Amino acid sequence: MINVTLATNDGSGLPRRITTEDGVSVAEFLQNHFGGDTYDFTVSLRYPNGDSEQISNLDTPLHDNMRVTLSPKKVDGAVC
Amino acid sequence: MTEKQMYRAASAFCDTLVRGIQKAKDKETETIVFYADKTRQRLEELEKWCRKTLDCQRKGMRVAEQHLKDSMLTDQCRRANLDLAMVKNLIEGKTREEMVEPSVREIFYEIKAIDKFFGGAEYRNNVLSVKTDSISLWGDCDEVYLGSFQINMDLSKDISCGLSVLVWIEALDPHPAAENDYVTHPHVSDGVLCFGDGDEIALAAMYQGRLESVFTTIDTILHNYNDQSPHVALENWFGDQGSEDERYCESCDHWYHYDNMDECSKCGDWVCCHCSVKCNSCDEIFHSGCAQSCNECGGMVCESCEKSCYYCGGTHCESCVKACDLCKEEYCESCIESCSECGDDICDKCRDKCEDCQSIVCNNCTKKCNECTDLHLCSDCISQCEECGETLCKAECLKKCGGCGETTCGNCGHECLLTLNGEQDGIQETNQI
Numbered sequence: 001m002i003n004v005t006l007a008t009n010d011g012s013g014l015p016r017r018i019t020t021e022d023g024v025s026v027a028e029f030l031q032n033h034f035g036g037d038t039y040d041f042t043v044s045l046r047y048p049n050g051d052s053e054q055i056s057n058l059d060t061p062l063h064d065n066m067r068v069t070l071s072p073k074k075v076d077g078a079v080c
Numbered sequence: 081m082t083e084k085q086m087y088r089a090a091s092a093f094c095d096t097l098v099r100g101i102q103k104a105k106d107k108e109t110e111t112i113v114f115y116a117d118k119t120r121q122r123l124e125e126l127e128k129w130c131r132k133t134l135d136c137q138r139k140g141m142r143v144a145e146q147h148l149k150d151s152m153l154t155d156q157c158r159r160a161n162l163d164l165a166m167v168k169n170l171i172e173g174k175t176r177e178e179m180v181e182p183s184v185r186e187i188f189y190e191i192k193a194i195d196k197f198f199g200g201a202e203y204r205n206n207v208l209s210v211k212t213d214s215i216s217l218w219g220d221c222d223e224v225y226l227g228s229f230q231i232n233m234d235l236s237k238d239i240s241c242g243l244s245v246l247v248w249i250e251a252l253d254p255h256p257a258a259e260n261d262y263v264t265h266p267h268v269s270d271g272v273l274c275f276g277d278g279d280e281i282a283l284a285a286m287y288q289g290r291l292e293s294v295f296t297t298i299d300t301i302l303h304n305y306n307d308q309s310p311h312v313a314l315e316n317w318f319g320d321q322g323s324e325d326e327r328y329c330e331s332c333d334h335w336y337h338y339d340n341m342d343e344c345s346k347c348g349d350w351v352c353c354h355c356s357v358k359c360n361s362c363d364e365i366f367h368s369g370c371a372q373s374c375n376e377c378g379g380m381v382c383e384s385c386e387k388s389c390y391y392c393g394g395t396h397c398e399s400c401v402k403a404c405d406l407c408k409e410e411y412c413e414s415c416i417e418s419c420s421e422c423g424d425d426i427c428d429k430c431r432d433k434c435e436d437c438q439s440i441v442c443n444n445c446t447k448k449c450n451e452c453t454d455l456h457l458c459s460d461c462i463s464q465c466e467e468c469g470e471t472l473c474k475a476e477c478l479k480k481c482g483g484c485g486e487t488t489c490g491n492c493g494h495e496c497l498l499t500l501n502g503e504q505d506g507i508q509e510t511n512q513i
Contacts, residue, residue, distance in 0.1 A: 007288075009281045009297060069293060
């Protein structure tokens with residue numbers, strides 16, 4: 001089993017540390033733990049060595065101490 | 081940006097974050113009130129969309145109803161749930177527990193990720209800066225080029241002052257709004273970005289030390305246009321002057337790129353995609369004021385293609401008028417009918433109604449009885465006497481024998497052999513048809 005952090009930039013704020021099976025795909029991981037449609041979000045990964053990347057292929061496998069971040073593709077600004 | 085600079089920046093931000101988190105913990109009750117109020121606003125918004133959905137349901141607008149359920153209602157429910165969960169977490173102290181002060185190494189990774197995402201970052205005088213790519217935003221039907229921007233964040237300032245104090249935006253290739261040079265982006269005025277929906281997202285990420293999310297959120301805001309709340313709307317970006325590529329639409333009082341405009345085929349003025357109409361008949365583009373709507377189909381029709389009904393005088397497009405096959409005048413579909421005999425289109429003047437069966441017949445197909453000459457009849461209601469050959473109406477002037485079935489007029493009389501010989505009992509002498 002591995003520990004993966006899921007951070008969602010939708011205002012809920014708090015990243016969750018989730019225990020899951022080693023090698024599980026990002027798609028499956030999000031299906032089980034995000035509980036919503038990820039179409040409106042960009043997905044980025046942070047590796048244990050600090051490297052990061054935005055991914056479009058959700059079949060990418062997850063390993064221990066990785067972080068998955070979901071960021072909305074559209075955020076409305078306003079007038080202050 | 082070198083790794084050494086990244087460590088210096090990470091170290092500076094770490095100190096700021098520790099102080100900020102301590103202040104936030106002190107202001108916890110205020111935060112609970114803030115999120116409780118936010119939850120209330122979310123629920124009010126949810127109620128508003130529920131009512132709109134109900135309206136759609138009542139009007140039988142199934143597609144719109146489903147769309148609202150799938151998008152707005154689901155989204156508002158999710159947001160309200162998140163805010164409520166935040167209130168619960170704050171009350172139970174979970175948020176405080178999770179406001180873990182990140183290590184310098186973690187912040188270093190964040191800055192490294194920012195450097196990679198934006199293709200380079202700078203750190204000078206406690207300020208971390210990145211450059212966006214060139215940004216163009218789409219307004220109503222026009223694209224406005226705004227150039228690239230530099231996002232600056234002072235890593236030494238107190239987080240609790242709010243993001244608008246920590247972050248400022250510089251236009252590197254300024255294309256400000258005509259009416260206000262300080263507005264370089266619909267959501268940036270005098271370097272201050274109004275975060276809107278991004279405020280909550282960026283602030284939450286900030287308190288967790290997720291600097292990359294803060295910068296990418298700002299980048300997303302800059303790449304989007306919220307037409308509900310801009311400093312200057314993109315439609316008015318070029319003010320009254322317009323740029324070289326802009327044309328002015330007098331109908332809506334806005335400037336648009338000429339790619340999205342047409343010249344009115346009647347008056348020659350420029351007209352935008354919102355105010356233009358296409359003639360149903362010739363497909364030319366006009367101002368809505370330079371064309372009329374067809375009384376029959378509601379489509380637009382220009383002056384040259386417009387047809388007027390000879391009977392009712394209404395304005396119609398070509399496809400909604402027909403010429404009467406007898407008098408050749410043009411009539412709208414409501415004022416013309418088909419002859420039940422020959423199928424020709426006939427106007428009110430050129431048609432009659434059979435006075436027996438009431439069917440519509442054209443003047444060519446209408447028949448008259450030779451006995452009662454004032455009656456206009458269709459061919460089904462008129463026949464010939466089988467004895468003398470006179471054309472007479474079936475209703476009054478012709479009689480059919482109940483025995484042999486012969487049709488004769490009153491003048492000729494009829495003596496049926498079958499009846500006279502009494503071969504068939506009970507047969508009447510003559511039967512009216």
